[in-house]
Amino acid sequence: MADDLTLLWRQYRFERRLFWRNPTAAFFNFLLPLIFLALFGAIVSGHRHELEIIVPGIAGMSVMSTTFTAMAYNLTFLREQGVLKRMRGTPLPSGIYLGGLALHAVTNAAIQLVIVVLAGRLVFGLGWPSDGVELVVFAVVGVVCFSSLGVALSHLIPNFEAAPAIVNAVFVPVILVSGVFFDVKNVPSFLRDIAQALPLVHLVNGLSGGLVAHHGGLSQHLTALLVLGVWAVGGVIVGVRGFSWDARRE
């Protein structure tokens, strides 16, 4: 057990070190949500209600992009490059290798959440998070849910060239219908129904409760937790069952 933890820690450190060794990629990885935040923040600047929608929305989007998008991309890349297969041939337990990758993604999600919270406070004059417990609970559940869905999606991507198109075809519509940039109350009901079935809107609601809520708390968002939990279980099942260590052959 102690040995496994040591191995996991080393693998995690290895991933982090290599991530920062490509500073351009790392920089733009963190810049994208900040660009969105700056743009939409400028548009609704001074309107507190809109800001309180945008900031949790961007926070939810950040969790999704650092876990779902990143895991789907990375796993496809590593699989097609043959890195997964190489690792599979070493004594390093598979679970520890994948755990290192997941922890790496989770760290990026945490960094982005901190950046978004700080920007909300320092740039847009929102308060500090109103409910730390709710914020952390939803961040954790959201990260697990979207990481597993990212692994699951990677199974559907046939080769790395197809990865950006497929990942964006999922990511962009989901963030648009899920109220990242506007209040879901103003959306046609059929779109709202679709959004309600998807996990992101529930993550945004939960994060919103933790960041800017004026009422309620965790108990107000049990349904949201349940939906995220169901998606997480589905993601884990598909992610584990369909896992391929080998590049697809024609």
Place this chain on the structure above:
Amino acid sequence: MASTPAIEVRDLRKSYGEFEAVRGIEFTVTRGEIYGLLGPNGAGKTSTVEILEGYRERTSGTVSVLGHDPGERPVDLRRRVGIVLQSSGIYSQVRVAEVLRHFARFYPNPRAVDEVVELVGLGDKRDERARRLSGGQRRRLDLALALIGDPELIFLDEPTTGFDPAARRTAWDTIRSLKELGKTVLLTTHYLDEAQELADRVAIIKGGQILAEGSPAQLGVGESSRYRVAYLEGGEPVVTQTGDPTALLHELTSAALARGERLEGLSVTRPSLEEVYLELTADG
């Protein structure tokens, strides 16, 4: 332990749907031997090797690698085996010595990083990032990563494909040095000269079956137990195949002496491994 063979394969079969890629392959690799699997693309080499490496499940048959069933992927086996795949990527930002140090920690008794770097000839590239290495250098890094755990058995799948002639010679020297270290090597190749240079024994595979097995020299003689006797008659080349060159030569030379002629351009040759290979793997 040392008496058990490194690899033992009995009636191995592997089907993909209707297609049977491996059809009853049997061979044994003894410890300390370089064993070559030679065959054209699609012959079933990769399926066979990947079953031995634990990447694929067999359909039937028995397989033992260092006394283990590789299908169960025991960690003890993965600690004692080094694998060089036909193509496998590495993190592009990682440095040579750095990734070797990282991989060394997966194994109970790794070799020293410096030693392995020198062995594969990457001494002056220790701090280079993987993406800056040439194709041949990256292949040597593949070999280094397979050797870092000080394995008893090494799988080499097409280790010199794409190398220039000088780089191939260097790689061959490295592979021979593995044998001197007492390692067992299972080499897959479609280069005949590579099998001839390196392997103690070779199995020629086609259509999922072993067509011939033996040392490169034996295969030349044994398989098509014929010698080729060639000479010139009236300026025209005559080539005769025979299983008994002594009798034929006696006949030819006696006749020539009786006529008071010389047998111009006389030669007696055995078919090379290449000829055996081409004959065995020819279509139809």
